[in-house]
Amino acid sequence: MSNVRPSAPLPDHKAAAQRYAHGTRARYQLGRCRCFSCRVANANYETQRQAERRRPWRVHHVANGSFWIVRNRETGEIALRAASRARAFRCRDRLNASLEPPRPANQLIDTKAVIRHCVWLKTVGVGLRTVSVRSGVSRGVLCRILSGDIRKTRRGTADKILAIGPSDRPGAAFIDAAETWRLLEDLIALGYRRGWIAQQLGARRPALQLRRDRITVTTARKVRRLYLEISRRDARLQKRFGNKVAGEQSTRERVATTLRSMPMDEIARGLARLLQTK
Numbered sequence: 001m002s003n004v005r006p007s008a009p010l011p012d013h014k015a016a017a018q019r020y021a022h023g024t025r026a027r028y029q030l031g032r033c034r035c036f037s038c039r040v041a042n043a044n045y046e047t048q049r050q051a052e053r054r055r056p057w058r059v060h061h062v063a064n065g066s067f068w069i070v071r072n073r074e075t076g077e078i079a080l081r082a083a084s085r086a087r088a089f090r091c092r093d094r095l096n097a098s099l100e101p102p103r104p105a106n107q108l109i110d111t112k113a114v115i116r117h118c119v120w121l122k123t124v125g126v127g128l129r130t131v132s133v134r135s136g137v138s139r140g141v142l143c144r145i146l147s148g149d150i151r152k153t154r155r156g157t158a159d160k161i162l163a164i165g166p167s168d169r170p171g172a173a174f175i176d177a178a179e180t181w182r183l184l185e186d187l188i189a190l191g192y193r194r195g196w197i198a199q200q201l202g203a204r205r206p207a208l209q210l211r212r213d214r215i216t217v218t219t220a221r222k223v224r225r226l227y228l229e230i231s232r233r234d235a236r237l238q239k240r241f242g243n244k245v246a247g248e249q250s251t252r253e254r255v256a257t258t259l260r261s262m263p264m265d266e267i268a269r270g271l272a273r274l275l276q277t278k
């Protein structure tokens with residue numbers, strides 16, 4: 001038969017037992033493990049496969065035309081003809097999912113997907129604190145999910161966490177770019193090169209590629225910091241724009257000086273008081 005792949009030899013069961021973790025179908029099938037979690041993994045797979053078979057939309061390969069169709073096995077209706085196998089399966093899943101009743105938000109589901117999502121979010125710069133603030137799920141609950149203390153959670157809770165993405169990164173929010181561009185144009189008017197400014201802002205290539213309409217909070221902060229830095233050593237900037245920005249800087253420096261002169265335990269007590277009243 002044409003659709004039989006020339007398969008790589010299967011690992012023997014000892015090799016498979018080393019390669020696959022408990023709680024996987026591979027460990028059950030190839031590693032011949034019959035422990036509880038492997039049996040559960042295998043049963044889940046079978047259940048899912050049978051559920052898949054009961055769903056009306058299915059993918060068929062039309063061999064002589066070498067394309068794929070998505071066909072309703074009850075009505076015979078064909079929803080898609082495509083050369084791409086992946087596209088056909090996506091279409092099938094979408095159609096089948098649209099037939100399912102909406103899933104109740106209070107249904108208890110496994111936390112594995114949530115954990116994976118939080119781990120991934122961390123790699124793209126979204127920490128647990130941000131996840132908690134944006135999702136409204138308390139930090140305590142998040143920690144207990146991640147530690148494995150809680151194994152099941154409401155679907156509604158999981159959905160709130162899963163909806164968070166890299167755009168929720170602190171500083172990734174967009175703000176109006178006008179103020180930032182005023183500062184940049186001040187610098188450019190004084191002869192600072194655009195390419196040099198870009199590199200000071202962390203760009204790899206000397207090209208100032210910022211949008212005129214909106215800008216991320218992070219970029220706006222970087223521009224402000226650069227402006228302050230330059231205004232400290234460029235007398236022209238102090239004279240021409242010795243303004244709000246410089247004033248804010250001196251306030252910050254005064255606060256820093258005050259803090260440095262205070263004993264640590266006094267600062268700690270003050271912080272504790274601030275946090276208590278919140």
Ligand SMILES: [Zn+2]
Pocket residue numbers: 021022023027033034035036037038039
């Ligand atoms: Zn096992």
